[in-house]
Amino acid sequence: MTMTKIAFFDAHSYDRDSFEMWNKDFGFDIHYYKERLSMNSIELTKGKEIVCVFVNDEISAQVIDALVKNGVKLVALRCAGFNNVDLPEAKGKLRVVRVPAYSPHAVAEYAVTLMLSLNRKVYRSTQRTREGNFRLSGLLGFDMYGKTAGIVGMGRIAKVLVNILKGFGMNILAYDKFPDMKWAKENGVKMVDLPELYANSDVISLHCPLTHETLHMIDKDAIDMMKPGVMIINTGRGKLIRTEDLIQGLRSHKVGSAGLDVYEEEAKFFYEDHSDRMINxxxxxxxxxxxNVIVTSHQAFFTREALQNIATTTLQNCKDFLDGKELVNEVMAK
Structure with a gap:
């Protein structure tokens, strides 16, 4: 019996280790490529029925047509977001599946890690003490207790985050285009519009998908509405923030600090070692x-539990497709 071939793009050692472990239960013939999927690497999909991709792979209209020509029938995203897929173009040509909830706890906990590290200047104090400097000047933080957190987007990750921040004794404001009012009421969350959230939050954390509506939602106008010294956390998608406006906000001290696990031009840098060259x-x-800024390399998801969920859900998505079953994690153009 011939095993179904999967072209696995943007593969790293941890991807391979995780997928190889769990693929023992599925038996796919997975071909791992360091290259990201684009027109430059499209030749690698020949003879493959499925492609497995991540956040910075390019599934444009041109790539989709080339995939179809090469015999690919399924795009399996091993992530929750799908803004890198031209879904209208894929309709009727390719089916697209994703991993909607690999670990809400991993991302929510990481958002809190950024908050606490920025607030208490842990990254700066660690650098100092390694050099023998034990002074406290410049390390002043604030009590999280009694402060207000503004959560943009109220999906699974945000709901976990709310429960963590409630444990600190924080007040929670939230915005969602389609709010779950019942859950918000039961959990002491006040649903508000964005201007009210911006104006009253000490910490703002972004947990919404990247769409045409949310592209650069944090820009100069949004920052102007915010409290002086606001902390902005982004573990969602880089293009939710217009970077040049954030920098101006930081320079003017309107934005007190920023924790960025994503960056709008991250595809050129993230997941690779650039330590021997200049950041262009x-x-x-x-x-x-x-x-007063922490930038990390899109690692909020990166826990053992999340990697297991990513691998098993992705492989099950592929098996369900081949077995003709309902694709519970399918994404389609609206």
Whole structure:
């Protein structure tokens, strides 16, 4: 019996280790490629029925047509977001599945990690003490207790985050285009519109998908509405924030600090080692120099539990497709 071939793009050692472990239960013939999927790497999909991709792979209209020509029938996203897929173009040509909830706890806990690290200047104090400097000047933080957190988007990750922040004794404001009012009432969350959330939050955390409506939702106008010294956390998608406006907000001290696990031009840098060369991106280089900014490499998802869920859900999505079953994690153009 011939095993179904999967072209696995943007593969790293941890991807391979995880998928190889769980693929023993599925028996796919997985071909791992370091390259990201684009027109430059499309040849690697020949003879494959399925492609497995991540957040920075390119599934444009041109790529979709080339995939179909090469015999690919399924795009399996091993992530929750699907903004890198041209869904209208895929309709009727390819089916697309994703992993909607690999670990809400992993991402929510990481958002809190960024909040606490920024607030208490843990990253700065660690650098100092390693050099023998034990002074406290410049390390002043604030009590999270009694402060207000504004959560944009109220999906699974945000709901876990709310429960964590409630444990700190924080007040919670939230915005969602389609709010779950019952859950909000039961959990002491006040649903508000964005201007009210911006104006009254000490910490703002972004947990909404990237769409035409949310593209650059944090821009100069949004920042102007915010409290002086606001902390902004983004573990969602980089393009939710207009970077140049965030930098101006940081320079003017309207934004007190920023924790960014994503960056709008991250595809050029993230998941690769650039330590032996200059960062050829003025905005990113500036953010990396700022003492009140933490930039990490899209790692909020990166826990053992999440990697297991990503692998098993992705492989089950592929099996369900081949077995002709309902694709419970399918995404389609509206």
């Amino acid at each position: 991106d003025d905005h990113l280089a500036l953010l990396l120099m700022m003492p």
